[in-house]
Amino acid sequence: MSESAVKWPSGRGRFVTFEGGEGTGKSTQIKKLADRLKAARMRILVTREPGGSPGAEIMRHLVLSGMGKLLGPEAETLLFAAARDDHVRTVIQPALNQGTWVLCDRFADSTRAYQGSLGQVPAALINAMQRVTIGDLKPDLTIILDLPVEIGLQRAAARRGSGTPDRFEAEKLGFHQGLREAYRKIAADDPARCVLIDANSDPDTVAGRVWTALRDRLLPTPASVVSI
Numbered sequence: 001m002s003e004s005a006v007k008w009p010s011g012r013g014r015f016v017t018f019e020g021g022e023g024t025g026k027s028t029q030i031k032k033l034a035d036r037l038k039a040a041r042m043r044i045l046v047t048r049e050p051g052g053s054p055g056a057e058i059m060r061h062l063v064l065s066g067m068g069k070l071l072g073p074e075a076e077t078l079l080f081a082a083a084r085d086d087h088v089r090t091v092i093q094p095a096l097n098q099g100t101w102v103l104c105d106r107f108a109d110s111t112r113a114y115q116g117s118l119g120q121v122p123a124a125l126i127n128a129m130q131r132v133t134i135g136d137l138k139p140d141l142t143i144i145l146d147l148p149v150e151i152g153l154q155r156a157a158a159r160r161g162s163g164t165p166d167r168f169e170a171e172k173l174g175f176h177q178g179l180r181e182a183y184r185k186i187a188a189d190d191p192a193r194c195v196l197i198d199a200n201s202d203p204d205t206v207a208g209r210v211w212t213a214l215r216d217r218l219l220p221t222p223a224s225v226v227s228i
């Protein structure tokens with residue numbers, strides 16, 4: 001089904017999040033999907049976490065500099081939560097209410113994977129913060145890009161060049177392997193929301209897989225398709 005044969009859903013926008021470990025290609029794939037949706041005259045907002053609003057971008061600087069790590073896992077998790085609270089209230093929710101589709105590079109699953117599974121912050125604390133920061137807001141679709149960690153880290157290193165690895169890139173290989181497993185578990189535990197996508201192909205092939213997932217999950221069935 002091409003974009004020209006799609007009857008786009010109206011009303012509230014759809015919320016699509018991209019998740020995965022380092023260098024899995026989230027930013028690359030969000031851009032490709034946004035370009036495709038914009039070409040179909042959809043209203044699209046691309047945003048990211050941590051960050052995405054002026055207040056949350058300040059928090060982003062704090063956590064990626066490694067400052068949050070010095071405060072300990074719980075306090076670092078609070079920083080991510082504070083950033084998300086601002087981002088949801090001032091950017092994501094208003095856009096969805098106006099019918100804009102929001103494509104977000106990382107969201108609450110990143111907290112579950114990085115701080116929960118890897119940082120060993122108790123699920124009860126993460127759930128409590130999630131109730132405060134996002135309430136009932138749940139992504140309509142979460143694309144989880146899956147890639148052998150060595151390849152993801154090579155891609156991230158090549159992109160960085162001679163720059164310094166950030167707080168998470170600097171973690172050891174075992175951390176990144178654990179991260180991949182955590183994301184695979186998130187996908188397996190919530191198949192109605194999540195699609196695990198093999199990201200170990202060229203960007204256009206991966207983009208085709210992403211498009212198929214979005215079409216199958218969020219666009220009307222062929223029976224209701226009309227040409228536009």
Ligand code: Z5A
Binds near residue numbers: 023106200
């Ligand atoms: N974090 C957290 O701990 N808790 C939270 O709640 C949240 C976040 C929300 C944000 O980092 C960090 O915050 C993140 C988790 C933590 N950890 N780290 N690091 P960030 O925003 O700076 O970076 P990232 O989200 O981790 O992005 P990334 O992994 O560095 O990159 P990516 O977006 O997945 O990949 P990319 O930029 O699209 O591609 C990377 C390179 O590979 C680039 O040169 C591409 O041209 C290339 N590429 C992309 N796709 C391909 C394919 N298919 N083949 C070959 N090469 C490719």
